[in-house]
Amino acid sequence: MRYSQFLSFEWKQFKRSSSFQKGIGIKIVLLLAALYFIAAFTGLGLVAYYLIQKSFPQLDPIVVVNNYLIFWFLLDLTYRFFLQQLPVMNIKPFMLVPVKRSTIIHYLLVKTSWSFFNWLPLFFFIPFAIILLVEAYPLIQVMGWLVAMILFTLSLNYLNFLINKNNTYFYGLVSLIFGFAALRYFNIYDITVLAGEFFNKMYSLWYAFLIPLLLLVLLYRRNYAFVRKSFYLDDAIRKEKKLVKTQEFSFLNRFGKMAPFLKNDLKLILRNARPKQVLFMSFLFLFYGLIFYTQETYSDSPAFLVFASVFITGGFLLSYGQLVPSWDSEYYKLLMSQNIPYRQYLESKWYLMLVAVIISFILATPYIYFGWDIYAMIAAGAIFNIGLNSFITLFGGALNRVPVELNVKAKAFGNTQGFNPTQLLIALPKMLGPMLIFYIPYKLINFNAGLLVLALSGLIGLMLKSFFLNKIESIYQKGKYKTIAAFNEKK
Structure with a gap:
């Protein structure tokens, strides 16, 4: 041939x-x-x-x-x-x-x-x-x-x-x-x-x-x-035999109809190689600020410090969230055949990212060592991640139809399977957006004004949560069958 x-x-x-x-x-x-x-x-x-x-x-x-x-x-x-x-x-x-x-x-x-x-x-x-x-x-x-x-x-x-x-x-x-x-x-x-x-x-x-x-x-x-x-x-x-441990996560029952989705995500992360790697990568994002906060070069460029601050609390959101719904590609057809509202599926992903940002913010407490201004910047970045970046990430998922194999031993750490150039374009507003939102009031007024506007933009996004989720849900619904067909394609 x-x-x-x-x-x-x-x-x-x-x-x-x-x-x-x-x-x-x-x-x-x-x-x-x-x-x-x-x-x-x-x-x-x-x-x-x-x-x-x-x-x-x-x-x-x-x-x-x-x-x-x-x-x-x-x-x-x-x-x-x-x-x-x-x-x-x-x-x-x-x-x-x-x-x-x-x-x-x-x-x-x-x-x-x-x-x-x-x-x-x-x-x-x-x-x-x-x-x-x-x-x-x-x-x-x-x-x-x-x-x-x-x-x-x-x-x-x-x-x-x-x-x-x-x-x-x-x-x-x-x-x-x-x-x-x-x-x-x-x-x-x-x-x-x-x-x-x-x-x-x-x-x-x-x-x-x-x-x-x-x-x-x-x-x-x-x-x-x-x-x-x-x-x-x-x-x-060839089949591979594994010893599987069951975990109930009964404490998530308080979330009502979203509990099954949250339990499914936690089991997916704890039982599979690729999500574990991403979880470890998101932990490493916590140390991202050490690259910027220890360099005098960036002390006169606070917009770059905002860039670092968003990354510190947004590691899980940026790494795990960008592959929604690819994480569920192996059973996405089954998931979509169930009598469940798409809204609950998306909202469960949002709550997972919310909890990850809060935990990251708590773990970032030692950054107080660099001053309260830096810690306030991290807090503003966390609010922006919750209020806007989370929704931008979910929106990007509607354009991501590349399946992910959860356990691929041949892949090395930092597996990029499931990544596509579209995600890079969606990532630009998540990275450059907070810098621009901070920089304009910072340049026109002062540093505190920049932080306040950045935090307020996140709070406004949080207040518009229902509006954003409804819009994102409609986009997912329109592309539902295209996504199912894409996940069924075997590479």
Whole structure:
């Protein structure tokens, strides 16, 4: 079977799926965002040489770029980990027909090379290389360096595949990064110096591109072996035996008709791997303020402190809430076939986020150490999360029709399954909204006025709870059957 046939099958699957029916507006916004980043990276590539030359006239711009490439690639790997959707393909039908497994696996891996995340860095490296040639740098060295950068970018693509699919690679890489960071922090050894020397060698020795080429081949082969290992039909249908403990959560009965939904959510979180990871991630959000409150840089920019304050109490809301109703995708059809009002389902999710914000606010009490102004900012952020961000999150769920597998051992910590670019767009008002609401009265009046307006906006949203839930319920109702159909699609 040729690759063109695979492409034909996937195009038909995409065209017939519910994702093809999503709003054209979202697609236009995503296209505009892609064009913006392409323009930004291209512009940076064209002016980087001259900016460095102006700022550091005593240094060679290519040397400066090479010295900081390690941070570029770490940042590249980070946003890939959270944003890049790994290739998926319905392989079960091909397991039953005479198609070589190697052909399917090679197609799946080669498909990752066409990701937007592999093309985006090229819009910086290629213009920068062109400027180097214009400035009379040796052609063979510039081309060798450019090829090496392309190969490193592709290597990150396959490394991201491994760390997303295997905990061993993920924890090993994280331990290595934290180890190097600790060595630098305690002035034992600065790994960035060695990295700078390495990338400078990549430029001075044109044939050094063979090193990233070898790395790319090794990572490709490792990915191939990893996928082939589990490429069996019986691996997909094998049952796993578990010891299940029952929990009643009778204390939730006081919530009346919403109690069954709340109990179901708590059991889902406590019994499944993916929700546990998200719960742990939301706990880590409590320490987010340490990044901002300990830096004098942000003391004159309180809008950024508001950004941190919203994150401190909104960890669970932002991480767990953004995947409503995907958490229930495995039994969503059964849930929707019951004689229950949609309103109760949504309100139970809202109360779960409300309790999480309150608990986070209580756990954030030690931030009083940084002053009462900071703690008041956290309180205002908590009120905003309850009164507005919670409803924005539920609204975003109506646009999220990507199913989530609750127990996927092959996935590493920070599993991004269920994430899609639409959620990123919905996240923007949740992150930038409170900053803007605070900043305008802060700039026009004073700091306290900004906090007061931020808190009042949350209180107003809380007073309009019924109105918001009614509107959100109608949106969920309209897309109910599209959501059910999307959750039934097997990747």
